[in-house]
Amino acid sequence: MHLVIIVPAYNETQHLGRVCRGLFEQNSRLTELGFKRITTVVVDDGSTDATAEIARCEGAVVIRHPLNRGQGAALETGDEYARVIGADVAVHFDADGQFNPGDVAPAVQALLTSGKEVILGSRWLGRPARGVPFVKRILLRTVGRWFTYLQTGVWLTDFHNGFRVFNRRALSLIRLTHDGMAHNAEIIAALRRHRLTFAEWPVEVTYHEYGQGVRGGAKIFWDLLWENFR
Numbered sequence: 001m002h003l004v005i006i007v008p009a010y011n012e013t014q015h016l017g018r019v020c021r022g023l024f025e026q027n028s029r030l031t032e033l034g035f036k037r038i039t040t041v042v043v044d045d046g047s048t049d050a051t052a053e054i055a056r057c058e059g060a061v062v063i064r065h066p067l068n069r070g071q072g073a074a075l076e077t078g079d080e081y082a083r084v085i086g087a088d089v090a091v092h093f094d095a096d097g098q099f100n101p102g103d104v105a106p107a108v109q110a111l112l113t114s115g116k117e118v119i120l121g122s123r124w125l126g127r128p129a130r131g132v133p134f135v136k137r138i139l140l141r142t143v144g145r146w147f148t149y150l151q152t153g154v155w156l157t158d159f160h161n162g163f164r165v166f167n168r169r170a171l172s173l174i175r176l177t178h179d180g181m182a183h184n185a186e187i188i189a190a191l192r193r194h195r196l197t198f199a200e201w202p203v204e205v206t207y208h209e210y211g212q213g214v215r216g217g218a219k220i221f222w223d224l225l226w227e228n229f230r
Ligand SMILES: Nc1nc2c(ncn2[C@@H]2O[C@H](COP(=O)(O)OP(=O)(O)OP(=O)(O)O)[C@@H](O)[C@H]2O)c(=O)[nH]1
Pocket: 007, 008, 009, 010, 011, 012, 045, 068, 069, 070, 071, 072, 074, 093, 094, 095, 096, 098, 160, 162, 210, 211, 212, 213, 216
């Protein structure tokens, strides 16, 4: 089996090195799950800093967008690469150090043992997320859940989490056309449209001093709204 870990990155020099090393340290656990090949691909989404160089130095495969296009576009580029190289399982993992690389093996194992086709990370299952800005917590945890439910008919504890695991069928069926943050809603809608079986799984999300905060939350909602009228 071949596992591909997709890391979308936009100006992430601060944390990317540690993220890559943390992911490579999971290789032995992932090998125990039956993966003969494990590929980590960093999609540099038109960064203006040394994001690509850092990823290359750490030994990741690097694909670079000449211009910044958005997280959705970066994920679709990574997904297409994973399809082309024959991934059996693909993982979406952010580059900003908010996710714990130690959560990859348990989430992949959950996919393999549950028979589900998609595993969605949730910061609200298990240990509470640390350092989530209050307003963002309200937006994400309450308003967003209802918004996503009304929009997609899918009820999730965490509708906007970048930690995901896809099996080969899900990877082939879920195609992202929205470049910005509303790609999340697109993935959730695709679960329903293609009758993909899925489950949520507790993952750690730790906020550093920066992150998108409230402005980011508002942008997510603007993208979601825009998605409806596009
Ligand atoms: N914001 C942003 N992130 C991008 C872009 N392209 C790729 N990414 C990457 O997508 C991942 C998630 O982006 P974040 O800005 O952290 O989005 P988020 O986690 O929903 O928001 P926060 O909770 O504020 O961190 C990170 O690894 C980014 O580097 C882009 O154009 N804008």
